[in-house]
Amino acid sequence: MDIFSLFTLCGGLAFFLYGMTTMSKSLEKMAGGKLERLLKRMTSNPFKSLLLGAGITIAIQSSSAMTVMLVGLVNSGVMELGQTIGVIMGSNIGTTLTAWILSLAGIESESVFVNLLKPENFSPVIALVGIILIMGSKKQKRRDIGRILVGFSILMYGMELMKDSVSPLADMPEFSSLLTAFNNPLLGVLVGAVFTGVIQSSAASVGILQALAMTGSITYGMAVPIIMGQNIGTCVTALISSIGVNRNAKRVSVIHISFNVIGTVVGLILFYGGNLLFHFPFMNAAVGAVGIAFCHTVFNVFTTLLLLPFSRQLEKLARRAISDETRSEQFAFLDPLLLRTPGVAISECVSMTNQMGAVAHENLLDAVRQLSDYQEAREALITENEDKLDIYEDRLGDYLVKISQHGVSMSDIRTVSRLLHAIGDFERIGDHALNLQESARELHEKDLHFSDAAKEELEVLLTALNDIMALAFDSFAANDPMAAREVEPLEETIDQLIDEIKVRHIHRLQTGECTIQLGFVLNDLLTNFERVSDHCSNIAVCVIESQADDLDPHAYISRLKTDQSFAAGLDRDMAKYRLPQA
Template sequence: MDIFSLFTLCGGLAFFLYGMTTMSKSLEKMAGGKLERLLKRMTSNPIKSLLLGAGITIAIQSSSAMTVMLVGLVNSGVMEISQTIGVIMGSNIGTTMTAWILSLTGIESKNVFVNMLKPENFSPLLALAGVLLIMGSKKQRRRDVGRVLVGFSILMYGMELMKGSVSPLADLPEFSQILTAFQNPLLGVLVGAVITGVIQSSSASVGILQALALTGSITYGMAIPIIMGQNIGTCVTTFISAIGVNRNARRVSVIHVAFNIIGTAVGLVVFFGGNLIFHFTFMDEATGAVGIAFCHTVFNVVTTALLLPFSRQLERLARRLVSDETKAEEFAFLDPLLLRTPSVAISECTAMTNRMGALARENLLLAIRQLSDFSDTRENQIVENEDKLDIYEDRLGSYLVQVSQHGVSMDDIRTVSRLLHAIGDFERIGDHALNLQDSARELHERGLTFSGPAAAELQVLISALEDILEAALDCFTAADAAAAQSIEPLEETIDRLVEEIRSRHIARLQTGACTIQLGFILNDLLGNFERVSDHCSNIAVSVIEEKSGDVSRHAYLHELTAADGFSSTLRSDLGKYRLPEEAE
């Protein structure tokens, strides 16, 4: 054992951590918004939460990423604290899967097929397959699969380097003397917690312990306290993620820490107390990689079984340790923590953009109502909503730009593009609602009313405008490209209605049936109505662009207007929104 063995150990750890990070990030990207949608379906059923937490952690191979995600979702108001408890416990069980995979390195057999189960034997093939997928595939998903394979191979290579670097320790008497200190279980817990806290990966610290166990120098009595301490050390990542978040999110980290500390304390008392009474014969036996994985799993399963019935008590403890605060602001869920899982962040941005669209629609309908039934209270509501829409656009736009810089998939890039287009259109619809409100106030203050024919024509146009707004918002919320194709014919119908109403208004001016003052107001209304329908068209096209990949907006509109389906839909809409016959 020399200084170069230490260098190799450090290099192996570096490869291990890099491989774990690469694999975890690629798995998260492949999962997309499914993780967030699954978590949102959580109920108060603790068993369902437990299974889901274990399943997601196994899928993304990172309990730390799982817990950080929970902190971000609670900080956003998407999840309640009670929903996270089962998920946290499940993630502790799910993370033990990595130890079982690493334990395969200890397989010894002359059989070719059995030897192929050893990761060091099959991981080079996975690395080759991964590189071929990354370099040769045009599809993002296949490249992500390739990165998962390469990440796993790097992880296993790091494990082999660590195993090789520590193998000479078995022959060093000084190493044996150091290990005697670990007969003290409290020291074992402390060492496990510190090492895991420093490298911020329980999987990596368990891997180091498994590599040391392959020297034959680690007994069960030494390993079990270290494993308990590793569970405490992994809470460091959660603590770091809880900096700068609201109190509810900090309570998630408190629950995570409390769960592991209580489990370790009970485990130490019961296990080592039982050893004093029953003198477990296996305590001084050397353990291997499989034994480490087994102890890791048993400890987490038993701790979960013990504390799951006390979920409410854990929540009360967290609330007592972290006192109440005022309600979080409406936009708090644009949490920087969610940038660590870009697909989840994009899913939250989608939900927020849908809320923005609903607010824009509400504001426009309020402004339209002002034209026939003016109210100062309604005016204040319109102005307040417009301020909110401006905040939505500013914060969403900035956040989406940040998300797009965090290695998102092509599907997510197209979603970000759709959202960026839409928030601008929603904000402009809010501006037009404010313009309509100004026109309504002018009519109210001057005591002006439109003539009977003009009012009837405006009602037809308003009906078409409300329908296109509803249809555009529905297709955007559902990301339904088929429904979006019905928007453009209706937008063309509104353009023709506006043109016809202007023409009729000019005729009425010439006969003196309408005043120039009302004409200016009517022209403003028509202009705003027409622009709102244009924005609805933009929203629909952004949905089609997302679902169709690289389709050109202008090419799509050109092809659509030349299609027979467009003409038939247009004729149908023109028949539905027919203006009243002009008086002779």
């Protein structure tokens, strides 16, 4: 073995890591919000969590990404700490699939069909199919599939390079003497942990161990402690991801580390204790790629079965290791760690935007209640919620801009655009709620009262306003363009009602039934009501726009108002929200 073999080994590792990253990122991108929705279905049932953790890790081919995702979701308040334990255990099992795929490289047979199972034989075909999909398809989903196939092929090519570069080691006595040091299990654990921690991929370190095993120089006695150490080393990613997060999110990393360390300690005691008693005949036997995949799987399954019944104890251990915070945040928010899985981050942004909409809706309803039933406590709540809406807009806006820089699909880009437009409207509705609160306080402090006729007219208008808000907010939350199309006729109805109320108010001023002072307050109320209905219209157009390509909002509204369905909807709403006879 010469310096060029070392270069080849480094290049093979680079290809391997790049292929794995490409494949993993494309799988995450395809899965999108499905991962987050699956995780939200977690219950207290640890077996369901275990299966989902294994399934998602198999789907995205990265236990590290899975753990980072969990840290982000816990930090954002989306998941409870106890829900993550089964998922972490399942992800350790799911990550063993990579080792089994890599073990196919060691298949030896003269049969054509058996040789077709070897990745080095079928991966070039997969690479060709992937390139065709990337270059020849206009659909984003197919291009993502192509990147997955190309990523897998690069990964397997890197594996072949590593295998070829280390093959001369089998004939080197210096290498054989070096390997005798690995007969010390503690050293094996340390090497496995440190190397995996450096490259931050247990799958890659297992792949390198499999490549070395193909030289015939690695025994089971050497491989087992290294495999155990590799599981500890993969915790480094979770440890790094826990920097700067809240204490509950840090506990996810503690659980991950505790799970692997306890499993390694117990595994070493049982394995070497059993060897002392029964003298395992395979200890000095050469291990192949399949044997390493088998040991990797057995160890992870054993650790899971051992510690699954003690999930609550692991949670208590994490809580003791990381004590409770002296104060809690006002409300949980999105974590930057979720940006590593943009599909999950976007799904959480949708959920957070819906929460923002609910706060804006409730705040406006509270402000309207102040007009007839003024309460100091409610005023404080309206002000507090307005501050919260400002925080939502600032943080969500910044977060959505960052997501758009992470190579998301066209569908996700449309979702991001819809959310960016909507959060501005939600925040403005909150501003109008604050304006209504100020008008209500003026009425209360000056003991002003509208005439009975004005009260009846406002009651009709407020019913229409409440209905348009419910329709706009519900269509946004459900992303329902059909329901959103019902908003514009009602918005036009509210505009006509406001115009009619203004005309009637002028008549009452002329006859002395109303005062100038009340007229100023009424005008402020009507202006704010009109602006709120306009924002509801904008929200509805956002929903419709997200379902259509290249929709011009202004052209759409102009075109809509000449449509027969709009006219029918307007007639229906005008009949429903009829002002009382003057």
